[in-house]
Amino acid sequence: MNDTDRLRAALRASEPEGRGRFDVDTIMREGRRRRHRRRAVRGAVVVLSVAVVAAGVLAVLRRPVSIDPAAVPAPQVTVTVGTPTAGPPASAEPTATEPPGKPPIGEVVATGLRYGADEMVFYFVPVSVPGAPEVTIGLVAGRRTPDGELVAEYLANDVEGSDRRPGFHQIGYEPSTEPLPADPVPTFGYFVGPAVRIVGRVGKVSVPAKLARWSEDPDVVIFWFPPQSLSPGQRLDGILAWDAQDRRL
Amino acid sequence: MARGDAEFVEFVHAASGRLAHAAYLMTGDHHQAEDATQTALVRTYASWSRVRRDDPYAYTRRVLVNHIVDNWRRPIREYPTDELPQQRRGDVADEVTARRWLQAALGTLTARERAIVVLRYLFDLPEAQVARELDVSLGTVKSTSSRALEKLRQALGEQPRPPGGRVASTPGGR
Structure with a gap:
């Protein structure tokens, strides 16, 4: 037995026998709370993320671009997914329902990104945001299982103004404070306007996004950054869009 | 359910x-x-x-x-002499001594060193996977692991009775 074998033996010698002594019900209850909280916070995080992106773009270019900072909503979020009636008043403590189980509006966008047998997809769902009657859709990043079931992972939607305002809307990120899961959601969002090219920037590195037009409104361009080119959770310093004539939007 | x-x-x-x-x-x-x-x-x-x-x-x-x-x-530093193993393996006194030795030795390590030792030698993960799980470079894993083993060797040298009652002479490699 060499030294590392002895170390292995020592590490295992005091390992308790038998099953764990954890209260699974408590763990699952806390896990559900965390899941709900995370989804709610993600809504708030994307709001703040747009503010950061806007500030980054403005700092670099010194003139307004496609993100209007005045249109960036305050980080007070109450998101009620798929509920036509008004929800509770907006508050600084976000609340959210379970991810949307509603049927998607329009076609589901396939990304070609596979996580085992599932495929990462994007689709819009109806949302209702108190105090924001012009916000009626939210973009879901989810998975499509082999039997065609859609599993929502992440919802990004505006919380003020109009969901069809020209320019960039909420950008969805994986939380940077948690270890990434094995199938991280790529950074994603949508742009309203005739964009044919969208490029994000991290430091001095430019990262092109994949684009797909929404079947229900050709002005709405869904974009995402493949994990191979932009690590999920990595915050963008800027993001720009160009039209078919290569004019910046 | x-x-x-x-x-x-x-x-x-x-x-x-x-x-x-x-x-x-x-x-x-x-x-x-x-x-x-x-x-x-x-x-x-x-x-x-x-x-x-x-x-x-x-x-x-x-x-x-x-x-x-x-x-x-x-x-x-916890010396759990009041918590005997749930299943008796060999002599209880040896067991307690081994646990004391192990905790004393691990107590000389930093958090990362402990993590690497546990991932390498409890879970038997290869160095590359340890690097991925801790989000550090492979070189960091190698150097930290080597440093940790050296500390363990020194701690071992101060302990007369490591597990099994034998004193290891070198930290060993992988």
């Missing part, structure tokens, strides 16, 4: 023992270890629909280790 929930319950029963033991080796404190393990399991359940199809054990282990390293507080 939904199928996913039933799978999670099974997963907790199967995996929590070793995860808690790993947490104890990294913290040196039973209460901290249980808290950390429960936190990791809660986070795993929160992402269960996503991780269950891949490798939930690896995911939970990664959450656990990084949680402990990130929340590192130098542990209280």
Whole structure:
């Protein structure tokens, strides 16, 4: 037995026998709370993320671009997914329902990104945001299982103004404070306007996004950054869009 | 109970023992270890629909280790003479001595060194995977592992009776 074998033996010698002594019900209850909280916070995080992106773009270019900072909503979020009636008043403590189980509006966008047998997809769902009657859709990043079931992972939607305002809307990120899961959601969002090219920037590195037009409104361009080119959770310093004539939007 | 929930319950029963033991080796404190393990399991359940199809054990282990390293507080050195092993293996006195020695030796390591030792020698992970799980370079794993083993060797030299009653002469390699 060499030294590392002895170390292995020592590490295992005091390992308790038998099953764990954890209260699974408590763990699952806390896990559900965390899941709900995370989804709610993600809504708030994307709001703040747009503010950061806007500030980054403005700092670099010194003139307004496609993100209007005045249109960036305050980080007070109450998101009620798929509920036509008004929800509770907006508050600084976000609340959210379970991810949307509603049927998607329009076609589901396939990304070609596979996580085992599932495929990462994007689709819009109806949302209702108190105090924001012009916000009626939210973009879901989810998975499509082999039997065609859609599993929502992440919802990004505006919380003020109009969901069809020209320019960039909420950008969805994986939380940077948690270890990434094995199938991280790529950074994603949508742009309203005739964009044919969208490029994000991290430091001095430019990262092109994949684009797909929404079947229900050709002005709405869904974009995402493949994990191979932009690590999920990595915050963008800027993001720009160009039209078919290569004019910046 | 939904199928996913039933799978999670099974997963907790199967995996929590070793995860808690790993947490104890990294913290040196039973209460901290249980808290950390429960936190990791809660986070795993929160992402269960996503991780269950891949490798939930690896995911939970990664959450656990990084949680402990990130929340590192130098542990209280615990000599659990009042907590005998649940299943008797050999002489109890030797067992207690071995546990004392191990905790004393691990107590000389930093959080990252402990994490690397546990991932390498309890979970038997290759260095490259340790690097991925801790999000550090392979070189960092190699150098930290080497440093940790040297510290363990020194700690061992100060202890007359390591596990098995034999004194190892060198830290050894991999």
